[in-house]
Amino acid sequence: MRFWLGLYGMQSPRTHPRSLPWLYEETIRHAVEAERLGFDGFALTEHHFWYDGYCPALLPVLAAIARRTEMIRLLPFALLLPLRDPLRVAEEIAVVDHLSRGRLTLGLGYGYRAEEFQGFGLEKSRVPARYFEIVEILRRAFGDGPLSFAGEYYSYEDVEIHPKPFQPGGPPLCLAGGSREATARRAGRLGMDYCIAGTMLPVSSVQALIDTYRTAADQANVPPGQIVVAIDVAIADTQDEVERIVAEDLRPVFAEQLAAFGFLRDAEGRSLTEVGPDHPVWTPLLNSFVLGSPDEVIARIESFRDLGCDVFLARIMEANLRSDRILREARLFAERVIPHFREGAGR
């Protein structure tokens, strides 16, 4: 099993405001540290037009990280693909793939905030249709020679991107974040890697998505890609410390971000602008987190491994870049959790 560290968004939220240039510098430092500790990948997250400065441009940041690291895989999780011009994003990916000597794995997301689409002059309707056209264009663009494509949103005749990526055929493509059955099926059918955002999902749903994905790959007769599960983690030696992380970071972060995203609605369907400590959302949220001592964390991750998950993306970083704490948790995770799974090398 492999382990990625994430998800860095270079945010300066109200719960932990920091200077933006410092956040970028510090994120690069964390990537260097993640490599040294033995994580297999380092993951960034993207949103647009967000009040806390959430990074909207991951590929340049990964280009910078590429120059300070040597081995670790570089992970945009996720590029919000429908917001980008297909050929231009293909070219930018190719450039960063060369700058990193083939270390990109692409998390490709649908995007879900209406504002993000509107800010690019687009409609948030039939997002998957647009998304899968771009996925197909990327695959053809990264392959040998010119591409032609006739779709509903994009059409090309005999155009070619230069340069082609470092990795032959392009970086692995991972459908990131969709937790609907239909999305899992689609990813499986296409043989894409599949990243399940496990936060808020009960384990039974994760299992159902993985089963759906594998069945779809089987039926389409394509080799299944790797399965990634991304979940918030709080790891510490003592129960007190875990509780402190939850109380000081995770709860305030989610209270702020859930309200701002407007996911939660009241009885009349209006977006909630305050999420109180007794709101029912906290139960599934906290239940889905991987919390506890190294042994408890190992037990939880074993259950994901047994479901067939290939990569665990430990979301130790959630909006607040509280640097000392995150590095302490990352170190504990790398020293006590990762080796446990490396020993079972048969998998």
Next chain:
Amino acid sequence: MRVGVLLDARVGGVGTTVAYERLLRHVRVIENTGLDSVWIPETHGCAVTSLPAPLAMAAAVAAETRGIRIGVLVKLALEHPVTICEEAAVLDLLCNGRLLFGADPGGDEREYAGARIAWAQRRAAFNEALEIIVHGWGSDGFAYLGELNRLPAHTRALERDGRLQTEPCVPPHRRPTERAGLPFDYMSILPKPLQIPRPPVYLLGLDGETIDLAARGGYSLVIPPSTESVAADATRYWHELERMGRHRHEVDLAIARDVYVEADGERSRQRVSGVTSGALIGTPDEVLHGIKNLQRQTGMRHLLCRVQLQGLTTEQIDASIRLLAEDVRSRLQM
């Protein structure tokens, strides 16, 4: 006078990865010599050594350097303006406010095959992109209506006249967390760049229209290496700038030239080939003389040296960069 270097990846006989590595190796030499800026243009069309994503390359340059200014020349019409605006802002944060943002209105027709706009729309696309990018960096909330862009898609703010509306200040202010679910009439592109009021903006003066646009907008100008009418273009720029009531010190005039410096002047001229007519080739004294002449004719503030000339090895290029810094720049009045 500032002296910078214009680099690209067009190196013969090597693969893309090595070409990019060489570019970054030159960057480290340039920073160590104390030159003022390094510039990354956007190039397309070569199967191996194209550099279609100058902002991504500039981020790598940022990671390799600490103090030198980082210039880019981005072909605005080829990419979504909001994407360029966001990437440049992120880059400015990544490099601690060292970005010099150059906008290139050029490109040949082949580059527009598969582009989001048609070849015939390139001028409108460039002009609109420039407006959107500058407002995106500077504005807390704006809505934009052009021939090619309506942002945000469903804004109701443009029912009034004009192509650009900024968000009125209507109390009580809503906290960001109270905006969820409200109509999205004005957009705020975030994060903002580090430099205040914004990164310096340069237009690549490929034609009179762009030179005038730069002067009227108060933008700096880059005159490309291929330009022969450099004195006339500079005069046009300064004249138009002053006609608009602006002062020369608000802006920068950068001129790009092919440059090669070697102690032996005869040998230097034999080594290089395929250079543009305004090239500065020769001993430090000769090149210094050429720069001073150019400065006198144009009022140039910033020389952008294209150093990767035909016939030169990587080592010769590095040696030329060092001589340029030590024997030429040091004798130019700052």
